[in-house]
Amino acid sequence: MARNELQTELLKAVKALKGQVVNHDSLSAGIEWKKARRAAVKPVKEDRKTIKTKEELLKDVCQNMADCHLCPLGKTRKNLVFGDGNPDAKIVFVGEAPGADEDEQGLPFVGRAGQLLTDIIVKGMQLQRKDVYICNILKCRPPNNRNPLPDEISKCEPFLKKQLQIISPKIICALGTFAAKTLLNSDIPISALRGRFHLYEGIKLMPTYHPAYLLRNPSAKRPVWEDVQMIMKEINL
Numbered sequence: 001m002a003r004n005e006l007q008t009e010l011l012k013a014v015k016a017l018k019g020q021v022v023n024h025d026s027l028s029a030g031i032e033w034k035k036a037r038r039a040a041v042k043p044v045k046e047d048r049k050t051i052k053t054k055e056e057l058l059k060d061v062c063q064n065m066a067d068c069h070l071c072p073l074g075k076t077r078k079n080l081v082f083g084d085g086n087p088d089a090k091i092v093f094v095g096e097a098p099g100a101d102e103d104e105q106g107l108p109f110v111g112r113a114g115q116l117l118t119d120i121i122v123k124g125m126q127l128q129r130k131d132v133y134i135c136n137i138l139k140c141r142p143p144n145n146r147n148p149l150p151d152e153i154s155k156c157e158p159f160l161k162k163q164l165q166i167i168s169p170k171i172i173c174a175l176g177t178f179a180a181k182t183l184l185n186s187d188i189p190i191s192a193l194r195g196r197f198h199l200y201e202g203i204k205l206m207p208t209y210h211p212a213y214l215l216r217n218p219s220a221k222r223p224v225w226e227d228v229q230m231i232m233k234e235i236n237l
Contacts, residue, residue: 054087057166061159065139070155073140079106083135083163090170090235091127093117094160095136095210096178097148103141108134113211117175120211124228125237133167135160137182148178157182164203171231172203176210194227197234206231 052060062082068074081098084107093109101111109117117134121127138148138156164172174180177190183200184193184207193207208227209220231237 054166058083058087058163061162061166065159068139071140071152073138073142073152076143077140078103080139081106081108081136081141082139083133084108085129085133086131087133087167089131089133089167091131091173091231092133092135092164092167092169092171093121093173093175094179094183095134095175097136097138097145098141099145099212100141108136109211112215116211116214120224120228124225125232127237133163133169135163137179153178153182161201164201169203170235172200172205173227173231174205174207176213179210180205180207194223195230197230204234 062080065080065082068080081102085092095109098108099111099113101114102108108114118129121129121132137160138152139159140156142148142152172183174183180190180193181187183205184198186193190207190209194209197204197206199205206227208224209217214220214224
C-alpha cells in the first residue's frame with residue numbers, strides 16, 4: 001500500500017474511534033442527566049407530623065369551646081372557665097361548676113371555696129396549685145350558682161372527658177355530689193361514695209365533699225382530710 005493511502009486509512013480509523021468516544025460520552029451524559037432529573041422531581045418524603053404536647057392539646061380543646069353555645073349557659077357567662085394547672089399533673093381535682101368569682105376571672109376555684117381547696121393542696125398535701133390540675137364538670141356558670149341541669153352536664157361532659165384523657169392523671173379527686181355522680185354515673189350519695197377509691201376509665205377516683213360544703217359544714221373537714229391522705233399515700237406523698 002502506498003504511503004499516502006496508508007495515511008488516509010489511519011486518519012479514517014482515528015476519526016471513527018473519535019466518533020465512538022464522543023457518542024459514548026454523550027450517552028453517559030444523557031444517562032447522568034436523566035438520573036439527576038429524576039432525583040430533582042422525586043417527591044420528598046413529608047416529615048412526620050409534629051406530636052403536640054399535652055398543653056397544646058388542652059389549648060386546642062379550649063379553643064374549640066371558645067364560642068360554645070351547646071346549652072343556654074353560653075349566653076349568660078362572662079368567661080369560659082376551662083381549667084388551670086399542670087397538664088402533666090398526677091392529680092386532677094374536678095368540681096361541679098364555676099361560681100361568680102370564677103366567671104369573672106375565667107379561672108376555676110378562685111373564690112372562698114377555691115381558697116379552701118388551695119389550703120388543702122398547699123398546707124395539707126405540701127404541693128402547689130401549679131403541681132395539680134383543677135377544672136369543673138361545667139365550664140360556664142349557672143345563673144345564681146344554681147345546681148347544674150342534666151342537659152347542661154350532658155353537653156359539657158365530653159369536653160371534660162377529653163381533658164382527662166389528655167392529662168391522664170394517676171388520681172382524680174371528684175369534689176362534691178355532681179362531680180362524683182357524673183364521673184361515676186351513679187346516684188349513690190357522696191357520703192356513701194367517699195372514703196374509698198373507684199375507677200373512672202381505668203383511673204383511680206376519690207370522691208369527697210366539695211370545699212363549698214366544708215364552708216357550711218366545718219365538721220366535714222375531717223373526713224375530707226382522710227380522703228386526701230389516701231390520695232397522698234397513693235402517689236407516695
